[in-house]
Amino acid sequence: MPLQMNAEQLMAFFEEVFPQLDNAFEVLRLEEMELDMRMKIGEAHLRPGGTVSGPSMFTLADCIVYGAVLAMIGPKALSVTTNCSIDFMRKPEAGVDLIGKCKLLKLGRALAVGDVLIYSEGMDKPVARATLTYSIPPK
Template sequence: MSPAELTERVRTGVPLAGAWGVEVLEAAEGRALLRLPQRDDLLRPGGTVSGPALMGLADVAMWAALLTLTEGRDESLTASLSITFLRAPPPGAVLAEARVIKKGRTLSYGEVTLRAEGSADPCAHVTTSWAAVPRLSGRG
């Protein structure tokens, strides 16, 4: 899938990603780079990007990376997400670089590094696992 096709898939599958304006900048086999644009409504007191916004971006980024391995048909769900906040990102866009470390039949594992756009220093590191959901008959 192209980054534009993946952006559309992510925004359709997670409407909050569309509301926030999340876009896929790059996508390759088991990897994805996403951008969360600067939004005043995602800032917390003190002017930094909020933790919930960073966690949401990381979650969507990992799903995008999984979608690159499944031709856009991944229905797995987040089983765990652990985030370590390393530094407060300044107001502005945030990038999330996701990488699938292990894609299993029932459980997948990956990591996401978040950083302020224009900075090489990570603001957060995420590890996450995803559980495959059996396809139910009658589901679209």
């Protein structure tokens, strides 16, 4: 299945339906069933102990799978998360952007499953791994 949205269309859609994200995301790579994104980390994303908060890492995982699904099926805003499992493996660097790498493992008519590795920019090993399932609205 070919891409239904390119990087520019995807980012414009995010800005339209999620203005609260305040342009915190940037598409780094978009290919069929794969999406890499940067999350710009600021003071609001930090927690005590000098690290990026878990909810911020969840936001990246959720947004990147959502973006990968929409890139494949088109701008269907009512696609929603139905399940998420996230493992926090290492301490991300405070104030360093996060890089998420998503692969869609399944893209069906009703459900999509994506796997995400999250890195602190510049680190070789992931700081978190997440698997998300999305419900796709009927046509």
